[in-house]
Amino acid sequence: xxxxxxxxxxxxxxxxxxxxxxxxxxxxxxxxxxxxxxxxxxxxxxxxxxxxxxxxxxxxxxxxxxxxxxxxxxxxxxxxxxxxxxxxxxxxxxxxxxxxxxxxxxxxxxxxxxxxxxxxxxxxxxxxxxxxxxxxxxxxxxxxxxxxxxxxxxxxxxxxxxxxxxxxxxxxxxxxxxxxxxxxxxxxxxxxxxxxxxxxxxxxxxxxxxxxxxxxxxxxxxxxxxxxxxxxxxxxxxxxxxxxxxxxxxxxxxxxxxxxxxxxxxxx
Amino acid sequence: xxxxxxxxxxxxxxxxxxxxxxxxxxxxxxxxxxxxxxxxxxxxxxxxxxxxxxxxxxxxxxxxxxxxxxxxxxxxxxxxxxxxxxxxxxxxxxxxxxxxxxxxxxxxxxxxxxxxxxxxxxxxxxxxxxxxxxxxxxxxxxxxxxxxxxxxxxxxxxxxxxxxxxxxxxxxxxxxxxxxxxxxxxxxxxxxxxxxxxxxxxxxxxxxxxxxxxxxxxxxxxxxxxxxxxxxxxxxxxxxxxxxxxxxxxxxxxxxxxxxxxxxxxxx
Numbered sequence: 001x002x003x004x005x006x007x008x009x010x011x012x013x014x015x016x017x018x019x020x021x022x023x024x025x026x027x028x029x030x031x032x033x034x035x036x037x038x039x040x041x042x043x044x045x046x047x048x049x050x051x052x053x054x055x056x057x058x059x060x061x062x063x064x065x066x067x068x069x070x071x072x073x074x075x076x077x078x079x080x081x082x083x084x085x086x087x088x089x090x091x092x093x094x095x096x097x098x099x100x101x102x103x104x105x106x107x108x109x110x111x112x113x114x115x116x117x118x119x120x121x122x123x124x125x126x127x128x129x130x131x132x133x134x135x136x137x138x139x140x141x142x143x144x145x146x147x148x149x150x151x152x153x154x155x156x157x158x159x160x161x162x163x164x165x166x167x168x169x170x171x172x173x174x175x176x177x178x179x180x181x182x183x184x185x186x187x188x189x190x191x192x193x194x195x196x197x198x199x200x201x202x203x204x205x206x207x208x209x210x211x212x213x214x215x216x217x218x219x220x221x222x223x224x225x226x227x228x229x230x231x232x233x234x235x236x237x238x239x240x241x242x243x244x245x246x247x248x249x250x251x252x253x254x255x256x257x258x259x260x261x262x263x264x265x266x267x268x
Numbered sequence: 269x270x271x272x273x274x275x276x277x278x279x280x281x282x283x284x285x286x287x288x289x290x291x292x293x294x295x296x297x298x299x300x301x302x303x304x305x306x307x308x309x310x311x312x313x314x315x316x317x318x319x320x321x322x323x324x325x326x327x328x329x330x331x332x333x334x335x336x337x338x339x340x341x342x343x344x345x346x347x348x349x350x351x352x353x354x355x356x357x358x359x360x361x362x363x364x365x366x367x368x369x370x371x372x373x374x375x376x377x378x379x380x381x382x383x384x385x386x387x388x389x390x391x392x393x394x395x396x397x398x399x400x401x402x403x404x405x406x407x408x409x410x411x412x413x414x415x416x417x418x419x420x421x422x423x424x425x426x427x428x429x430x431x432x433x434x435x436x437x438x439x440x441x442x443x444x445x446x447x448x449x450x451x452x453x454x455x456x457x458x459x460x461x462x463x464x465x466x467x468x469x470x471x472x473x474x475x476x477x478x479x480x481x482x483x484x485x486x487x488x489x490x491x492x493x494x495x496x497x498x499x500x501x502x503x504x505x506x507x508x509x510x511x512x513x514x515x516x517x518x519x520x521x522x523x524x525x526x527x528x529x530x531x532x533x534x535x536x
Contacts, residue, residue: 009393056394073389080391091393121341123348125277125359126324130394 001065004075005098008047008060011089012237013129018051018060027051030088031062031079037086038078039068048104048245049111052197054237056130059093059112059244063104072096101251110174110246111194115187115203116239131184132203132239138210140185144178146209147187149220150202151176157226159205161197161234169226171195176202185210197234205232269333272343273366276315276328279357280505281397286319286328295319298356299330299347305354306346307336316372316513317379320465322505324398327361327380327512331372340364369519378442378514379462383455383471384507399452400471400507406478408453412446414477415455417488418470419444424463425494427473429502432464437494439463444470453478465502473500 008031016024020032031045048061070078076095083090101107116131117138118124124133150159153172160169175190187206189199205222208214214222214232222230276299284292288300299313313332319325338346344363351358369375384399385406386392392401418427421440428437443458455474457467473490476482482490482500490498 009390011394011396058394076389084391089393089396091390093388093390120361121344122277122359122361123352125357126279126326126398128279128357 001067001100002069003063003065003098003100003102004070004072005061005063005096005102005104006076006079006092007094008057008062009091009093010057010060011129012051012053012055012057012240014089015053017053017055018047018049018057027057027060027090030083030086030090031064033086034079034082034088034090035064035066037082038075039066039070041066041068046104048108049194049242051240051242052237054129055240055242057242060242061104061108061245061247063098063102099251102247104245107247107251108192108245109248110190110192111242112244112246113189113194113199114241114243115189115199115235116241117185117187117203117207117235118183119185120183129238132235134207136211138185138207139212140178140180140210142212142216143185143187143206143210146206146214146216146219147176147178147202149216150223154223155226156195156198156223158222158228158230159198159201160195160228161201162228164196166193166195169195171198178206199240200235200237201231203235203239207235208232269335269368270337271331271333271366271368271370272338272340273329273331273364273370273372274344274347274360275362276325276330277359277361278325278328279397280319280321280323280325282357283321285321285323286315286317286325295325295328295358298351298354298358299332301354302347302350302356302358303332303334305350306343307334307338309334309336314372316376317462317510319508319510320505322397323508323510325510328510329372329376329513329515331366331370367519370515372513375515375519376460376513377516378458378460379510380512380514381457381462381467382509382511383457383467383503384509385453385455385471385475385503386451387453388451397506400503402475404479406453406475407480408446408448408478410480410484411453411455411474411478414474414482414484414487415444415446415470417484418491422491423494424466424491426490426496426498427466427469428463428496429465429469430496434461434463437463439466446474467508468503468505469499471503471507475503476500 018027020026020029045062045064072095076092079092118131119134157169177188286295288294288297313330316329340363344360347360386399387402425437445456
């Protein structure tokens, strides 16, 4: 067996989400079909994050085990050719050979997401489905101040979907920055792993702070409540992008064990 | 009658082009339907540029004459509500009352377009339909040097579609700049008016220069040939955006006559 690590970009609007499901086309299914078409092998690929329907990725990372040995760029080109032919909005941006100890999900040290909000009166035409349209001005400085009350190791029960399957609601949020460039507000979040709907719950709550409805202290109080009912409305998937995954430089079996503490990879 | 001037954004992939046609949905038709739904008035709107199918706009400008007097922001909101309801990818970004002498097409002093090329091995997933995908590196400095041979007043027969209806192939190109930001190459073009397919013909020809197949002198020779057959392949509509139209500060009847020299508004 030969293991390959690939970086994947996709437009989530076309899919029921990353994971193969019975109710519609998934990104995972599109990639597995492309591998079958390109190599004749039926495989199950694993992704670093199980993104929800409508959530995009510029840097999802997967691994796949193939019996055939490929030059990585030839595998990339073959998969892209089959993905295009099938009309998928999925693209293999990078491909490399990987060690048997590399696991896209369990070796991940940090995951990086971006949430995009466009604030203007007019609905989005060109960016429809690619950002959250908010038809009012938001104070991004208050949003950033509120975000800082969430950074660190906390019980994030407030910001966790009722469907979240993680065993623990405790996570360490490394970064939650809010910046603005004209009409565009960007929220950048980094952690080893996220709970289901955690970033969209942050975005919806931070919007309340940006509107002046909540103070940063209210956001902190919502965190401390450890109660889903204290959360603001969950923001739509349109604005969420899975940007990047960090892995150790050298992956050994030991590292893989370390990574196993990383029991969940939900986001959105 | 009350005249309104509006700035329009649209995703051209959904439409047969700006102009109302029998063979499918047009942007003009979408706006006229929204006006009918919002006000009960059947009107014909005029745009500053007749973009082709697949060509986008962030700053198309139109005018419309309505019997009813509207507060401009209410007209904007009403049209946007009806456009969204109809599932259109068209949005009214600005609306203002305009003088009877204002004509979106004939008062235009300058039109600004952007052509986007993304150069990378992997096909586009998120940006599919929003840029021209070129799977190789292009030398943007050579492209820019070649572009400078086209700036000025010339007979642009080489860069004009066989279907172009303009009476003269002579135009004054004010600006044709090529810049790069990572994988993204941007071509910015400004003129009072363009010939049909002129910017896409420029983009396709400049790509040959970026690949090293043509020198800037070859591009100049193609211009001097005044022959459609001397043109490089026409670039796809996906990368073209109608960005902005400049008008005189004060529009009088006299200005309108001046503008009438501006006999064509084709682009793409």
